[in-house]
Amino acid sequence: MQEEIRLTPVSYIVLGLLSWAGEATPYDLKRLVASSVGNFWSLQHAQLYTEPERLTRAGLLTETREEGGRRRKRYRVTDAGRAALRAWLAEPTGELTELRDPGLLKLFFGADPAALARVQLESHRAKLAEYEELQRSPRLQELAGPRLALEAGIGHQREWIRFWERFEE
Amino acid sequence: MQEEIRLTPVSYIVLGLLSWAGEATPYDLKRLVASSVGNFWSLQHAQLYTEPERLTRAGLLTETREEGGRRRKRYRVTDAGRAALRAWLAEPTGELTELRDPGLLKLFFGADPAALARVQLESHRAKLAEYEELQRSPRLQELAGPRLALEAGIGHQREWIRFWERFEE
DNA sequence: CCTATCATGTAATCCGTTACATGATTAT
DNA sequence: ATAATCATGTAACGGATTACATGATAGG
Numbered sequence: 431m432q433e434e435i436r437l438t439p440v441s442y443i444v445l446g447l448l449s450w451a452g453e454a455t456p457y458d459l460k461r462l463v464a465s466s467v468g469n470f471w472s473l474q475h476a477q478l479y480t481e482p483e484r485l486t487r488a489g490l491l492t493e494t495r496e497e498g499g500r501r502r503k504r505y506r507v508t509d510a511g512r513a514a515l516r517a518w519l520a521e522p523t524g525e526l527t528e529l530r531d532p533g534l535l536k537l538f539f540g541a542d543p544a545a546l547a548r549v550q551l552e553s554h555r556a557k558l559a560e561y562e563e564l565q566r567s568p569r570l571q572e573l574a575g576p577r578l579a580l581e582a583g584i585g586h587q588r589e590w591i592r593f594w595e596r597f598e599e
Numbered sequence: 600m601q602e603e604i605r606l607t608p609v610s611y612i613v614l615g616l617l618s619w620a621g622e623a624t625p626y627d628l629k630r631l632v633a634s635s636v637g638n639f640w641s642l643q644h645a646q647l648y649t650e651p652e653r654l655t656r657a658g659l660l661t662e663t664r665e666e667g668g669r670r671r672k673r674y675r676v677t678d679a680g681r682a683a684l685r686a687w688l689a690e691p692t693g694e695l696t697e698l699r700d701p702g703l704l705k706l707f708f709g710a711d712p713a714a715l716a717r718v719q720l721e722s723h724r725a726k727l728a729e730y731e732e733l734q735r736s737p738r739l740q741e742l743a744g745p746r747l748a749l750e751a752g753i754g755h756q757r758e759w760i761r762f763w764e765r766f767e768e
Numbered sequence: 769c770c771t772a773t774c775a776t777g778t779a780a781t782c783c784g785t786t787a788c789a790t791g792a793t794t795a796t
Numbered sequence: 797a798t799a800a801t802c803a804t805g806t807a808a809c810g811g812a813t814t815a816c817a818t819g820a821t822a823g824g
Contacts, residue, residue: 438783439704446708457803467707470698474785479805481783502804519710524718526726527700529639529755532692535608538636538748539615541688549693557695579707582762586698589758593751607811626775643813648777650811671776 433487437514443467444481445490445515448507455502456482466576469564470583490514547597554594558587602656606683612636613650614659614684617676624671625651635745638733639752659683716766723763727756 435441447462448454454462456478463473482505485491490511496502507515533550537543561584564570570577604610616631617623623631625647632642651674654660659680665671676684702719706712730753733739739746 436782439699439701440783442704442708455803456805460803467704470700471704472697475804476786476806477784484783515708519705519708522710522715522718523701523705524722525701526719526722527698528641529696529752530608531639531696531751532608532694534748534751535611535636535640536688536692537751538639538744539611539684539688540744541691543747545691549691550695553693553695575707575709578712579703582700582703582706583698585758585762586755589754593754605810609811624775625777629775644776645778645814646812653811 432489435484435488437518439471440473440477440481441485441490442515442518443471443473444478444485445507445511445518448482448491448505449512449515453504453506455504457502467579469561470579485511543597544599547594550594551591551598554587554590558584558591561587601658604653604657606687608640609642609646609650610654610659611684611687612640612642613647613654614676614680614687617651617660617674618681618684622673622675624673626671636748638730639748654680712766713768716763719763720760720767723756723759727753727760730756 443463444459447459447467451458451462456475459478459482460475463478482491482493482503486493486505490508491505492508494504494506496504533546537546561580565577565580565584570580612632613628616628616636620627620631625644628647628651629644632647651660651662651672655662655674659677660674661677663673663675665673702715706715730749734746734749734753739749
């Protein structure tokens, strides 16, 4: 009775986090996302309710519902789910993201660079500070993947700051 | 008879390109996008049929349909459309994009850095070369916005290359 | 002439966002 | 107690992607 679904990045985020956590409710997932991958790929909390449902229908997760109290839904990865995650990880991707930066779009169409730079710099500097703070967490240092992802994030924030600083008076 | 619609980045891309071009069919827009803003914010061609319709319903564009032949639809920006574009440009945004990079997502969840680096580097180097080629176009040099956007793109490609080069053997 | 590609458009699907809603906890 | 916030969930909507389809043009 397995339904065919297309696996999106969101699917793999859920699969990945669940395979770390072993078991989690959507709310657990929400917190997990916020403290980890959400720093460069954030999700609406509602997606953390619908996406596990989809994955369950495809046989990649199991769902158990608490009987008493809040009747929370708890999810676990199945063998098929683990296999799907492993296959995804094993296949390197050459795909690139686009910048899709709202500030850059305005610049493109002729907005005033100096005015933009002022607010953009403020945002990027705040984000950079946040990342650097995260980097001090000793827990993160042990996790190779997240640590490297964070370093990428920091590199890009610095690049943005270099870019916009040219327009400061 | 004006309908309320929410203006998205895609809306401003259409408004912006149309205000440059004066008049265009969806297909014209497709080519315009491909040769300009599409380098960092690409669109499905179908969106260039539906989005002008939405903007027309909101009174920001006018639509005229050819009588004979292909019965193409041609769009122009109205005064209200120009005002909307101007207002958007005048308001600097502090909003940031997330990286949302597929390769980084795999790295985060434990994919092999060296294997990823190989294909990612190939893609990023190709993209960088493409951008540097674009930069040689004299026409671009005169257009401040696009030129700056391209410089941002180049900076980020270089940043990605620096990042992934660490994992090369 | 035929085939492939370009040009043009519509329809259906689906994911992601937004809005809505209510049950628990904590703080004042 | 009561308000505020946290926790948990569902429903509706809309934009973006995908699929489908056909007419024109150019190349062989």
